[in-house]
Amino acid sequence: xxIVAVEVLQDALQxxxxxxxxxxxxxxxxxxxxxxxxxxxxxxxxxLGGEILNTVATLPTGEKVSHYFNVIxxxxxxxxxxxxxxxxxxxxxxPKTKGARSTRDYCLSNEDTKDRYRLLxxxxxxxxxxxx
Numbered sequence: 001x002x003i004v005a006v007e008v009l010q011d012a013l014q015x016x017x018x019x020x021x022x023x024x025x026x027x028x029x030x031x032x033x034x035x036x037x038x039x040x041x042x043x044x045x046x047x048l049g050g051e052i053l054n055t056v057a058t059l060p061t062g063e064k065v066s067h068y069f070n071v072i073x074x075x076x077x078x079x080x081x082x083x084x085x086x087x088x089x090x091x092x093x094x095p096k097t098k099g100a101r102s103t104r105d106y107c108l109s110n111e112d113t114k115d116r117y118r119l120l121x122x123x124x125x126x127x128x129x130x131x132x
Contacts, residue, residue: 009044009128013120021116037080037083041070050072053095056090
């Protein structure tokens with residue numbers, strides 16, 4: 001694994017995120033990472049391996065949001081963390097499988113997430129010049 005540098009992947013992701021790859025109806029150009037965590041975590045895993053974990057973020061407003069990120073060789077890689085304001089609290093991370101084989105399989109068992117992932121994955125492949 002590790003077929004592309006994290007920085008290259010992060011740049012490609014930030015340029016590829018859009019309203020149609022976001023789960024959030026509140027996505028906008030000033031908060032590009034909003035609603036992108038599940039599909040981003042899957043794309044990161046495609047290129048860098050590791051595990052996808054889940055946490056629940058409690059925003060300063062009290063709103064709770066499910067959040068996915070990667071752990072690769074013991075290091076947390078969260079390329080969508082900028083969507084959360086200061087003061088956000090997170091539960092202890094853990095796999096979220098709900099009967100699926102892995103957190104990735106759980107995420108991609110949702111058809112909307114799978115469609116958004118395919119779109120983002122294709123954009124990333126064209127930006128970094130290779131398929132996952």
